[in-house]
Amino acid sequence: MKQTEIFILPGRELYRQLPEIADFFSSFDLDLSESDSGVDALLDSLSAQQMERLGMSRIQFRSALIDYVSGVEQLSVDEERIHSISIRGGRDKSGCAEDVDIELVPGQIVSIVGPTGSGKSRLLGDIEWVAQGDTPTGRTILINQDVPDPKWRFSTRHKLVAQLSQNMNFVMDLSVEEFIRIHGESRFVPNLEVKIEQVLSQANALAGEPFEATTHITALSGGQSRALMIADIAILSSSPVVLIDEIENAGIERKKALELLVRKEKIVLIATHDPILALLGEQRLVLRNGGIARVIQTSSAERANLVELERLDRILLQLRQRIRSGETLDSLDLP
Amino acid sequence: MKFVTVSGPPSSGKTAVILQAIKALQQQHMLVGVVKFDCLATEDDQVYAKHGIPVRTGLAGPLCPDHYFVSNIEECLEWGRSRKLDMLISESAGLCNRCSPHIEKITAVCVIDNLSGIGTPKKIGPMLKTADIVVITKGDIVSQAEREVFASRVAQVNSAALIMHINGITGQGAYELSTILNAGAAPDHLQEMGLRYSMPSALCSYCLGEKRIGKKYQLGNVRKIQLDDPHGDTP
Numbered sequence: 001m002k003q004t005e006i007f008i009l010p011g012r013e014l015y016r017q018l019p020e021i022a023d024f025f026s027s028f029d030l031d032l033s034e035s036d037s038g039v040d041a042l043l044d045s046l047s048a049q050q051m052e053r054l055g056m057s058r059i060q061f062r063s064a065l066i067d068y069v070s071g072v073e074q075l076s077v078d079e080e081r082i083h084s085i086s087i088r089g090g091r092d093k094s095g096c097a098e099d100v101d102i103e104l105v106p107g108q109i110v111s112i113v114g115p116t117g118s119g120k121s122r123l124l125g126d127i128e129w130v131a132q133g134d135t136p137t138g139r140t141i142l143i144n145q146d147v148p149d150p151k152w153r154f155s156t157r158h159k160l161v162a163q164l165s166q167n168m169n170f171v172m173d174l175s176v177e178e179f180i181r182i183h184g185e186s187r188f189v190p191n192l193e194v195k196i197e198q199v200l201s202q203a204n205a206l207a208g209e210p211f212e213a214t215t216h217i218t219a220l221s222g223g224q225s226r227a228l229m230i231a232d233i234a235i236l237s238s239s240p241v242v243l244i245d246e247i248e249n250a251g252i253e254r255k256k257a258l259e260l261l262v263r264k265e266k267i268v269l270i271a272t273h274d275p276i277l278a279l280l281g282e283q284r285l286v287l288r289n290g291g292i293a294r295v296i297q298t299s300s301a302e303r304a305n306l307v308e309l310e311r312l313d314r315i316l317l318q319l320r321q322r323i324r325s326g327e328t329l330d331s332l333d334l335p
Numbered sequence: 336m337k338f339v340t341v342s343g344p345p346s347s348g349k350t351a352v353i354l355q356a357i358k359a360l361q362q363q364h365m366l367v368g369v370v371k372f373d374c375l376a377t378e379d380d381q382v383y384a385k386h387g388i389p390v391r392t393g394l395a396g397p398l399c400p401d402h403y404f405v406s407n408i409e410e411c412l413e414w415g416r417s418r419k420l421d422m423l424i425s426e427s428a429g430l431c432n433r434c435s436p437h438i439e440k441i442t443a444v445c446v447i448d449n450l451s452g453i454g455t456p457k458k459i460g461p462m463l464k465t466a467d468i469v470v471i472t473k474g475d476i477v478s479q480a481e482r483e484v485f486a487s488r489v490a491q492v493n494s495a496a497l498i499m500h501i502n503g504i505t506g507q508g509a510y511e512l513s514t515i516l517n518a519g520a521a522p523d524h525l526q527e528m529g530l531r532y533s534m535p536s537a538l539c540s541y542c543l544g545e546k547r548i549g550k551k552y553q554l555g556n557v558r559k560i561q562l563d564d565p566h567g568d569t570p
Contacts, residue, residue, distance in 0.1 A: 027457045027491045049558075055460035055492075056532065064464070067494035121507050129511050136362070136510060156486045156498045162479045171450055171477050172484075182453075183480040186487035229478045237479060 006069055007062065011035030011042070020072045020188060024065065028054050039065065071157070072188070082106065082240040083144050085127065085160075085267060090138030092119070092291025098139070100292045102285070106240065106265040109258060111278040113271075114287030120271050122290060124243055128161045129153055137290065157187070162237045164229055165245035170217040176200065176228065177213035183236055195235055202260060203231035208251040223251015230257045234264040244270045247277070249313070255280065276313055279306045336415055337422040337521045340436050342462040343446035344455075345428050348472035350379045351503030352446050353424055357388055358506065359513035365421040370411040372404050372427035372436070379426070389418050397544070400427065401434040401534055408438075409525050422516065435461035437531040442519030444512075445496075448473040449485050456488040461532035463489070468515060469496045472503050 001018060011032025014021055025032055032042060043051075043058055054061055084105050089098030104110060112120050122137055130141045130148045143152065143160075151158045172179060180199045184192040196213075204210045207227035211220060220228065226247055233242055242261055247254055258280055261268050270277050278284060279302050286294040315334060322329065343349045357367045368389035371379050375394065383390040391414060395403035404427055415423035427436045429445075437443035445466035447455060450473050456463060463469065469489050474482050486498050497515065501508035522528070539555035 023491055027488070029457075056464045060465060060531075064492070064494060068491070071490065071494050121505055125507055125510070134514065154497055156490050159483075163474075164479060165475065167476050168478050169476060170481065172453065172481055179480070183484055186484045225478075229480070232478070232480045237483065 001069060001073070003066055006065060007040040008038045010038055014038070018069065018072065021069070024068045028061075074157075080144075080149075084142075085241065086142040086145060087123075087127070087292075088140040088142065089292065090131075090133070090135075090140070092137075092289045092293075094289060096291065098137070098291040100295060102292075102295065104241075104267045104269075106267055107262045109262060109268045109270065109281040111270050111272060111281035111284040112287065113273060113278060113284055118287040119290035120287055123285070123287065123292070124161065124163075124269070124271075127241060128159070130160065157238070159239050161241045161243055162233045162239035163243045163245070164226070164233060164247070166248060168225075168229065170220065170225055170228075172217060175214050175216055176203075176211065176220075179217045179228075180232060180236070183232060187236065187238065189236060199228070199231045199235050202235065203228040206230060206253050206257050206260070208253070221251055222248065226252045227257070230260065234260045234266065240265075241267045241269065244268065244272070246270075246272050246274065249274070249317075255310075276306065276309050279303070279309065336412070336420050337442075337516070337519050338412060338415075338525075339422065339424045339442045339444060339516050339519060340438060341424055341426045341444045341446060342429050342436050342466070343470075344432070344451065344459065347446045347448045347451065348501075348503040349426050349428070349446045350382060352470050352472060352501050352509065352512070353426055354382070354386060354388075355501065355503060355506040355509030356513045356516060357386070357424075359510040360422065360517070363513070363517070365517075366419065367422045367424060368415050368418055368420040370408075370414070370423065370425045372400060372407075372425065374400050374428070389420065399434075399534070399542075401436060404436045405530060405534070408436075412522075412525060424516075429459065429462045432458060432460045432462070434534055435465055435530070435532045437462065437465050438525065439529045439531055440520055441522060441525075441528070442467055442516060443531065444468045444470060444516075446470045446472060447489070449477045449482060453481075453484055453488050456485070456492050459492075464493050465531040466493060466496055468512070469493060469498045470501050470508075470512065471498065472501055474500045475502050475504075 012035060015033045022033065043061065056064065084103050087100065087102045089100040091097050112123065114120055126135050126137055126139045127141055129135060130143065130152045131139045132147065133140050142148065152160050174182065177196060180196045181192065184195055189195055200213055207224045209221065209224060211224050254277065258268060270281060272278055279298055282298055284296040285292050286296060319329060341349055341353060353369060360367050369383050371377055371390060371392045373392065373394055377392060380390045380392040391411065393403065393407055408425065411425065412423060425436065443466045445463045447459065447463065447469065449471060471486060471489065482500065489498055499508055499512055501512060539557050540552055545552050
């Protein structure tokens with residue numbers, strides 16, 4: 001849309017050509033959907049009091065509208081597909097060079113291990129900020145083996161990393177369906193009804209106990225919340241990288257959750273010390289003193305042990321289930 | 336000396352964000368000081384002092400805090416210069432959301448938090464709408480989807496701003512903020528520079544200390560609520 005058109009087209013016509021514009025006006029408590037006059041005419045007609053309520057001057061309002069329209073128009077441009085994210089080593093806190101050159105590709109799970117303060121957050125920060133040797137670690141992040149477009153750093157709509165951690169809760173006072181809808185709408189997701197259905201059924205497949213579309217998100221259990229967050233990230237979030245900071249082993253099918261993310265072509269990073277989650281990764285980045293000290297490829301011996309670990313895990317889950325249903329554990333009856 | 340104005344609703348995490356940014360700036364060998372503007376009482380100056388950060392506090396007391404800000408900020412810059420600061424940050428709480436301390440051409444930051452509700456970006460006035468950088472805090476405790484929805488609501492009212500997520504506790508994102516602050520303006524003086532948004536058209540009898548209720552005490556710039564507004568009843 002031409003800049004001049006934004007201000008002279010009748011409101012009715014403006015809404016027809018660019019339905020997303022309703023969000024902009026409603027955030028200033030304005031509605032031009034039925035109006036025959038344009039934005040400039042509307043601004044002319046506002047009293048000093050009404051102008052004051054906009055919280056910005058006429059010039060600022062006009063430029064905000066131009067920015068908004070160009071932002072929406074950029075959304076419809078096809079998103080560039082990410083084939084790889086590379087981490088070129090920098091240095092650790094003592095200044096020692098980090099001898100790594102790692103390439104992460106969609107559908108891959110990578111574990112990140114190391115004690116508190118070892119630099120896990122900084123590594124993630126470097127990826128999120130697509131570091132170009134300009135962060136304390138001196139690391140360089142490449143996208144599709146190239147110097148990334150600055151939009152990955154500065155645009156709200158292009159965030160490289162989506163995050164999920166144990167500490168996260170839902171805070172909005174909405175039902176599950178309203179919540180998924182409001183998220184989809186904020187990202188102008190097409191075919192939203194279908195997507196809502198998908199998120200709901202995937203979340204239920206991951207959660208130990210099922211929940212309804214009408215359940216309030218603040219009333220979900222920890223496991224159900226985590227399941228909904230993961231299904232939502234997998235289906236509605238555009239970020240190519242998902243960072244998971246531990247997921248508890250209760251009320252959620254962790255392996256299925258990771259499989260869902262991998263199937264949706266996400267690069268999954270898990271900061272965890274849980275042996276099962278750690279071994280699900282193809283490799284582990286060992287962080288020490290602010291740097292990646294070692295990269296361990298999950299060996300075939302480890303993969304074989306994973307089977308045994310999962311067996312132990314199932315036993316613990318069964319015991320957990322027995323406690324939940326009020327039984328005693330005087331006899332463990334292990335298989 | 337670079338100068339940055341930071342605003343934001345009470346308890347949104349302004350002080351924590353500034354502390355984390357200063358920590359990152361100090362590692363780049365910069366001397367950074369803070370002027371804290373508040374209304375009645377603040378203990379934030381002690382927090383800054385505890386971290387060895389040069390700080391001055393201005394309490395607006397009976398005055399409108401934003402009027403107080405604008406009539407003191409030049410002197411604050413002088414103070415910063417006399418202390419040989421590389422950067423001065425002014426921190427002011429947005430109290431009624433009506434005004435904004437942001438000055439033309441001076442890097443303007445607004446701090447708001449994810450817990451404040453998705454309606455909040457719409458309710459906060461010029462301090463958010465005219466900011467260059469909007470810092471969103473407390474993202475570590477809400478879901479990814481809520482973070483995305485909140486950020487998109489911010490972008491709706493200020494699409495030109497750079498929106499950053501910063502964890503005030505761990506400092507994640509603060510280094511990145513520091514690089515942007517570092518690229519900001521270093522004004523020689525503020526004389527003749529303008530606020531980004533006008534102050535309220537005030538001055539009624541209550542501004543001058545009147546406390547009694549009643550029409551006969553209401554003098555000066557008084558405006559009445561429209562209770563017979565036919566649209567007033569619609570939710």
